[in-house]
Amino acid sequence: MSEQLLRDIEILADLFKAGGWTELRIESGAISLLLSKDKATLSLDGAQQAVAPVAAVPMVAPEPVGAGTSAGPIDPAWTAVKAPNLGTFYRSPKPGSPPFVEVGQRVEARTELCLIEVMKLFTSVKAGIAGTVRHVAVADADLVEGGQPLFYIACD
Numbered sequence: 001m002s003e004q005l006l007r008d009i010e011i012l013a014d015l016f017k018a019g020g021w022t023e024l025r026i027e028s029g030a031i032s033l034l035l036s037k038d039k040a041t042l043s044l045d046g047a048q049q050a051v052a053p054v055a056a057v058p059m060v061a062p063e064p065v066g067a068g069t070s071a072g073p074i075d076p077a078w079t080a081v082k083a084p085n086l087g088t089f090y091r092s093p094k095p096g097s098p099p100f101v102e103v104g105q106r107v108e109a110r111t112e113l114c115l116i117e118v119m120k121l122f123t124s125v126k127a128g129i130a131g132t133v134r135h136v137a138v139a140d141a142d143l144v145e146g147g148q149p150l151f152y153i154a155c156d
Contacts (some may be wrong), residue, residue, distance in 0.1 A: 007088065007143050009033065011118055014086055078134050078152040080129060083144045087118035091140045101138075101151075105133050113151055116144065131155040 016024050016035045024035040078104050083089070091099040091114050107113070107127040116123045136153040138144055 005031075008119065010143070015118075038108060045144065072137060074152055075154070078154050079129055079131070080137075080149040081113060081125065081151040081153060083148045083150055084123055084125065085116060085145055085146045087116040087123065087144065088139065089138045089142050089144045089150060090115040090117060091136070101133050103133050103136060107131060107133060107153065122151055125150065127151075127153060129153055129155055 001135055012026070012033070013035060014025070022037050023036075024033075026033040093100065093115065095152055101107060108130050109128055111128065112124050113125045113127055113133075114125050116125060131153040134154045137149045137151065144150065
């Protein structure tokens, strides 16, 4: 199974749990996925089976790596720009393009910092404040949780 497919399944499991659904069935090509809160539910082929309850996968915020991240501690005076939702963090608008912003770059409140993608739906994350980008807290293409700090900005 590809790493991206595993990420997509984790995202679906989190959405399933948060959505209050009792069952979700997805069939696409050679892949069949059944998420159910009922321990004795029917499988996709109609056979009765026990299904493990869906549990949240613990997420650990990754250490910043790669070019463009700051070195050193986070200043408590900096403002964290947080992920609006669960998804994959992208620093650039498309593969091979330069990042939206770099450490040391001045930004305005409406400056686009990154994209968060979940199931091919992209959400643009804006700075929300004017200042200077001081730290990138997540590596490109990492899975992030809603509320997880992505950038730290020193306000003017």
